[in-house]
Amino acid sequence: MGRSKCGPCGLSVSPEHHAAARAAETTARRSYGKLVALLAARSRDIAGAEDALAEAFAVALADWPHHGVPAKPEAWLLTVARRRLVDEVRRRVHDERSAVQQLLLADEAAEPALYELPDRRLGLLFACAHPAIDAAVRAPLMLQTVLGFDAAAIASAFLVAPTAMGQRLVRAKRRIREAGIALELPATDELQGRLDAVLDAIYAAYAEGWLDADGTDARRRNLADVAIWLGRLVAALLPGEPEALGLLALMLYTDARRGARRCEAGHDYVPLAEQDPRRWDAARIDEAEALLQQASRAGRMGRFQLEAAVQSAHSVRRFGREVDWAAIEQLYAVLAALTASPVVALNHAVARAHVHGIEAALAALDALHGDARLAEYQPYWAARAELLARCARREEACAAYQRAIGLERDPAVRRFLQGRHEEALQDRVEAGGEGAVTQAARR
Amino acid sequence: MEYLLMIHADPAGLQRLRDAEKSTALAAYTAYTEALQQAGVLRGGSRLRTADTATTVRVREGRTELLNGPYAETREQLGGYYLIDVPDLDAALAWAARCPGAGHGAVEVRPVWAVCES
Numbered sequence: 001m002g003r004s005k006c007g008p009c010g011l012s013v014s015p016e017h018h019a020a021a022r023a024a025e026t027t028a029r030r031s032y033g034k035l036v037a038l039l040a041a042r043s044r045d046i047a048g049a050e051d052a053l054a055e056a057f058a059v060a061l062a063d064w065p066h067h068g069v070p071a072k073p074e075a076w077l078l079t080v081a082r083r084r085l086v087d088e089v090r091r092r093v094h095d096e097r098s099a100v101q102q103l104l105l106a107d108e109a110a111e112p113a114l115y116e117l118p119d120r121r122l123g124l125l126f127a128c129a130h131p132a133i134d135a136a137v138r139a140p141l142m143l144q145t146v147l148g149f150d151a152a153a154i155a156s157a158f159l160v161a162p163t164a165m166g167q168r169l170v171r172a173k174r175r176i177r178e179a180g181i182a183l184e185l186p187a188t189d190e191l192q193g194r195l196d197a198v199l200d201a202i203y204a205a206y207a208e209g210w211l212d213a214d215g216t217d218a219r220r221r222n223l224a225d226v227a228i229w230l231g232r233l234v235a236a237l238l239p240g241e242p243e244a245l246g247l248l249a250l251m252l253y254t255d256a257r258r259g260a261r262r263c264e265a266g267h268d269y270v271p272l273a274e275q276d277p278r279r280w281d282a283a284r285i286d287e288a289e290a291l292l293q294q295a296s297r298a299g300r301m302g303r304f305q306l307e308a309a310v311q312s313a314h315s316v317r318r319f320g321r322e323v324d325w326a327a328i329e330q331l332y333a334v335l336a337a338l339t340a341s342p343v344v345a346l347n348h349a350v351a352r353a354h355v356h357g358i359e360a361a362l363a364a365l366d367a368l369h370g371d372a373r374l375a376e377y378q379p380y381w382a383a384r385a386e387l388l389a390r391c392a393r394r395e396e397a398c399a400a401y402q403r404a405i406g407l408e409r410d411p412a413v414r415r416f417l418q419g420r421h422e423e424a425l426q427d428r429v430e431a432g433g434e435g436a437v438t439q440a441a442r443r
Numbered sequence: 444m445e446y447l448l449m450i451h452a453d454p455a456g457l458q459r460l461r462d463a464e465k466s467t468a469l470a471a472y473t474a475y476t477e478a479l480q481q482a483g484v485l486r487g488g489s490r491l492r493t494a495d496t497a498t499t500v501r502v503r504e505g506r507t508e509l510l511n512g513p514y515a516e517t518r519e520q521l522g523g524y525y526l527i528d529v530p531d532l533d534a535a536l537a538w539a540a541r542c543p544g545a546g547h548g549a550v551e552v553r554p555v556w557a558v559c560e561s
Contacts, residue, residue, distance in 0.1 A: 414546075418467055
């Protein structure tokens with residue numbers, strides 16, 4: 001939890017204070033987004049709702065140690081935060097009958113604290129991924145409004161300067177308020193397109209978290225977990241949407257392999273093909289398989305289901321079976337037609353190598369050469385290098401490895417690529433006539 | 444816009460490495476420099492000799508003071524820099540994150556004050 005006012009205050013030492021701090025922290029973690037969604041539902045003022053909620057958490061930390069944790073802490077916080085919002089409106093508008101104030105009070109009357117609070121988080125997620133909001137800020141906005149992450153933590157994960165991230169979040173919230181973007185589920189005819197944007201943003205958060213293979217950066221590792229949490233939330237609230245299930249399955253398949261991406265002894269990177277399937281999380285894969293099957297019953301194929309199916313095809317290695325590359329190649333062919341994404345085209349080309357041979361794969365990669373979106377994409381150069389090395393075009397392979405090494409962020413992956421580069425270099429020595437020496441040394 | 448990427452690292456770190464590890468570390472810098480060149484963003488850059496070779500100069504009330512050593516005595520020292528020209532800070536940060544120095548030290552990214560802005 002990032003927002004400082006939600007965390008334990010750290011000043012108090014008595015057991016009551018600890019219990020109150022823990023209760024506030026737990027409530028914050030579990031229901032932050034739920035409360036923000038309820039508070040901003042009418043006003044669409046997310047920033048105002050967050051400020052009011054932060055104050056309510058501060059009040060809770062002062063009050064709960066003396067009067068005990070209330071029976072329904074969420075409802076308690078909601079009531080206090082709503083009062084704050086009313087006070088705030090009062091400060092701004094010196095009219096007791098102001099419309100906003102009436103609305104806020106009506107909200108309070110309509111939801112007596114005795115009942116379970118309605119879950120409006122989905123509406124909040126859809127507002128965050130609204131077409132009027134810049135696509136790059138959608139995932140950060142979700143993390144802040146639904147989970148209460150602070151701008152600095154989000155900035156590190158998305159590799160954006162903290163001040164810039166703070167400004168972008170403020171601007172996006174202002175846009176929701178001023179443009180009157182509803183914190184609601186879109187109409188049925190709009191739902192499909194808008195849901196794609198929600199799922200894309202969740203996947204963007206997951207992908208950023210996934211980059212931290214070491215799991216040494218708690219914020220990053222947290223981000224992948226948090227994205228899965230968001231994926232579960234959407235899948236639970238929209239169980240009839242196959243793509244929501246597909247995304248959750250995709251994240252679970254890959255997350256099951258998190259630990260296996262590093263060798264047991266040290267921090268060396270282990271590529272998928274060389275991973276020991278016994279180190280995969282079988283329960284997560286089983287869950288993903290069930291989700292994917294459930295999704296397929298809807299009979300509406302989509303990007304995330306296809307990508308999850310690719311991961312499913314890889315996961316059969318845990319039963320000692322060979323990876324079905326022909327199926328993967330076909331899945332990528334469908335994905336390529338669906339998305340026009342250069343990354344999908346790259347993966348398709350790599351899959352072709354297993355089915356149609358290296359020359360065919362290289363021809364497919366050559367067709368992508370010069371695509372500006374791939375020029376600084378490390379996996380493109382690594383894949384190219386790998387294929388070139390395997391058909392003995394070593395000079396080119398070395399150049400491509402070098403490019404991949406220069407573009408990589410993760411030191412462990414960089415070392416792995418340097419190892420491969422070294423092997424390719426040694427092969428070149430062999431080709432140059434000193435093969436016998438190298439061969440002998442190897443033996 | 445131009446940005447200066449300043450690599451701050453503990454010089455003892457490199458010295459502690461075995462020869463093979465050292466050449467791997469230096470090769471990573473070579474690859475990074477080439478990637479910057481191929482992307483067409485590199486404007487300049489160099490590795491610096493260690494901070495104990497530094498001399499710091501101050502002129503105060505007409506008197507010139509020379510001191511052995513770097514301006515600030517810290518464990519991590521400026522060990523090298525890259526000057527890059529990229530569209531915005533996001534792009535500069537993306538390159539900084541790829542810099543091998545970010546993995547063993549820290550890379551400070553500073554926008555260059557263009558002459559016309561003075």
